[in-house]
Amino acid sequence: MEKISDELLLSNYQAKTKQSGSSVLGKDDFLKILITQLQNQDPTNPMQDKEFISQMASFSSLEQMTNMNQTMQNFLNFQSESNLLQQSQMIGKKVTYEVESTDPNGEKKIEEKEGTVKSVLFEKGSVLLEMQDGSKITSLQVVKITDRSE
Structure with missing residues (x-):
């Protein structure tokens, strides 16, 4: 079985967050938190399936929103370039x-x-x-x- 990297431990993650000073959580951060939560759960009382599915659904929604945001930004950039070319006829x-x-x-x-x-x-x-x-x-x-x- 493959060992989970030490950089995913909550203590290491918190140290990195304090150093970087970033206040925005991205999809990578969400995955790291989820993996840390799974790694540090109580073996006598593991995370319920419903909780895990709920968190995975949240992650999926976050990823889709991130992708949609990127697509929308690309579209707006394209529209601006297109408008510039159209107006050049003036x-x-x-x-x-x-x-x-x-x-x-x-x-x-x-x-x-x-x-x-x-x-x-x-x-x-x-x-x-x-x-x-x-x-x-x-x-x-x-x-x-x-x-x-x-």
């Missing part, structure tokens, strides 16, 4: 866009401006259009797109 186009401003009376008003898109960039999690004058707008502000020659 480079060199003349656009009319809306800008919200506040007049001297403190009232908000929306005014339309025109400009030519100089570049497209990804900044702070969103795709922005950089205009020839250096201002940056989102594609949601654009109300009209025309060819520059018009």
Whole structure:
């Protein structure tokens, strides 16, 4: 029978946790705790099957949520890259866009401006259009797109 590694003992695990300072438990940590619990259980009163199955179900749920989180993050990254490529078609186009401003009376008003898109960039999690004058707008502000020659 294969011996369980000493690093899985609760005392060693606690020492490592204190050294690393991590407050987030991952699926590896969950498995280590479960193995330690099994290793240190009272032989005269072993863990009940229901308890063990419940903990394994919890572990399975944790692993599925971790995998789903990773998949969702990959999807969001792909969407951002895709959006950047789609918006790159706007480079060199003349656009009319809306800008919200506040007049001297403190009232908000929306005014339309025109400009030519100089570049497209990804900044702070969103795709922005950089205009020839250096201002940056989102594609949601654009109300009209025309060819520059018009």
